Amino acid sequence: MTATEGPPATGDEGPPDTGAAPRDRRDDTVAAVVRQWRAVHPGLDTGPMEVIGRINRCAALLQQAEDAPLRRAGLSRAEFDLLGALRRTGHELTPSELARETFSSGAAVTKRLKQLGERGLVERRGDTRDRRVAHVRLTDAGRDTVDGILPAQLAYETAVLSGLDAPERGELAALLATLLGQLEGRLGALRA
Amino acid sequence: MTATEGPPATGDEGPPDTGAAPRDRRDDTVAAVVRQWRAVHPGLDTGPMEVIGRINRCAALLQQAEDAPLRRAGLSRAEFDLLGALRRTGHELTPSELARETFSSGAAVTKRLKQLGERGLVERRGDTRDRRVAHVRLTDAGRDTVDGILPAQLAYETAVLSGLDAPERGELAALLATLLGQLEGRLGALRA
DNA sequence: AGCAGATAATTTACCGGTAAAACGACGCGC
DNA sequence: GCGCGTCGTTTTACCGGTAAATTATCTGCT
Numbered sequence: 001m002t003a004t005e006g007p008p009a010t011g012d013e014g015p016p017d018t019g020a021a022p023r024d025r026r027d028d029t030v031a032a033v034v035r036q037w038r039a040v041h042p043g044l045d046t047g048p049m050e051v052i053g054r055i056n057r058c059a060a061l062l063q064q065a066e067d068a069p070l071r072r073a074g075l076s077r078a079e080f081d082l083l084g085a086l087r088r089t090g091h092e093l094t095p096s097e098l099a100r101e102t103f104s105s106g107a108a109v110t111k112r113l114k115q116l117g118e119r120g121l122v123e124r125r126g127d128t129r130d131r132r133v134a135h136v137r138l139t140d141a142g143r144d145t146v147d148g149i150l151p152a153q154l155a156y157e158t159a160v161l162s163g164l165d166a167p168e169r170g171e172l173a174a175l176l177a178t179l180l181g182q183l184e185g186r187l188g189a190l191r192a
Numbered sequence: 193m194t195a196t197e198g199p200p201a202t203g204d205e206g207p208p209d210t211g212a213a214p215r216d217r218r219d220d221t222v223a224a225v226v227r228q229w230r231a232v233h234p235g236l237d238t239g240p241m242e243v244i245g246r247i248n249r250c251a252a253l254l255q256q257a258e259d260a261p262l263r264r265a266g267l268s269r270a271e272f273d274l275l276g277a278l279r280r281t282g283h284e285l286t287p288s289e290l291a292r293e294t295f296s297s298g299a300a301v302t303k304r305l306k307q308l309g310e311r312g313l314v315e316r317r318g319d320t321r322d323r324r325v326a327h328v329r330l331t332d333a334g335r336d337t338v339d340g341i342l343p344a345q346l347a348y349e350t351a352v353l354s355g356l357d358a359p360e361r362g363e364l365a366a367l368l369a370t371l372l373g374q375l376e377g378r379l380g381a382l383r384a
Numbered sequence: 385a386g387c388a389g390a391t392a393a394t395t396t397a398c399c400g401g402t403a404a405a406a407c408g409a410c411g412c413g414c
Numbered sequence: 415g416c417g418c419g420t421c422g423t424t425t426t427a428c429c430g431g432t433a434a435a436t437t438a439t440c441t442g443c444t
Binding site for chain 1: 220221222223225228229231232233236237238239240241242243244246247248249250251252253254255257258279280281282295339342346349350352353354355356360361363364365367368369370371372373374375376
């Protein structure tokens with residue numbers, strides 16, 4: 001993923017001239033970017049950037065972190081998403097359903113299914129009533145793969161969130177839930 | 193971006209048999225997914241999923257939303273990131289610096305610079321001392337483009353966050369800042 | 385029955401990103 | 415001052431995603 005408004009500036013290059021504020025400890029890269037914008041455009045309301053920039057940056061870092069355990073198992077995130085959808089729903093899904101579940105296009109699902117099928121992780125059968133639709137299910141190997149990865153994945157996630165204590169995590173989850181509720185409603189409405 | 197653990201299940205398909213809980217109002221898609229996982233793997237600690245899944249999903253939706261105003265101006269998010277980095281630092285940057293600022297690979301920066309150069313938004317000059325390095329700066333047109341887009345972008349962001357009141361936004365920003373600080377420290381350490 | 389339009393899945397063409405190699409240029413040690 | 419390791423940038427080959435066109439099938443209408 002790309003980071004909309006998040007850059008690093010590792011901090012130890014130190015060009016002393018530019019309008020770069022000292023960047024004292026305990027502050028993240030997004031804060032530094034926001035400072036830069038404010039210096040250039042003093043009238044700007046940078047409030048939203050502090051939230052959105054951080055969400056994007058966190059997502060980028062988290063995804064990067066989570067890719068490590070997956071690549072060990074020879075899966076991409078997208079492939080794991082697909083297998084995970086099948087695993088957690090517990091039943092067969094059609095390609096279109098998989099596309100909705102994984103928020104991706106039908107074409108992408110088709111490609112991934114082909115690969116996963118060749119690797120023996122999923123199987124497909126045609127619908128008897130409607131010959132347009134296919135039903136996809138996990139093979140035993142596919143199920144075992146997901147179940148094998150999942151604990152490691154969750155352990156990784158726990159470790160990566162360890163910087164927050166339990167109440168903080170809860171608060172964060174709650175705030176994100178309300179935001180997400182709004183976004184899904186709002187954008188879902190736009191889409192419909 | 194792909195959504196690691198976030199799927200929708202629009203809710204109104206209603207296969208009554210599956211272990212799909214009723215999904216009462218006021219709850220987001222991530223909550224539904226977490227419920228599915230818990231039903232299949234009752235022993236699982238789904239705490240981290242509630243945070244990470246929502247961050248990923250929010251990021252995906254926010255980025256999708258923010259792309260709209262950019263495409264009006266004929267820019268991709270990555271291109272805008274690049275121009276933005278030049279604009280907010282206020283001075284020339286080398287391709288490697290741009291890569292760091294935008295969290296992307298040097299190769300990607302090279303490609304984007306070529307395109308943006310052809311469109312007259314950036315200019316390059318070679319370093320006089322070290323003929324390996326190039327210095328990239330915004331043209332007047334490039335600066336105007338960024339300054340023209342930015343207000344609309346921020347307005348969009350404000351609108352999109354309007355579901356949260358000011359104190360909530362502040363709290364969210366603060367929590368994300370601590371998390372981000374941890375992540376950047378931790379992963380930066382792993383990288384080094 | 386038979387056709388018009390919708391729908392599920394796939395195919396095609398292309399675009400942007402990355403990893404790895406290539407290229408040119410620097411600078412240090414001897 | 416000559417070579418060797420390194421660095422900044424670009425090039426190459428390829429991979430995965432999407433949008434739009436395509437194929438096959440179903441549904442409803444008359």
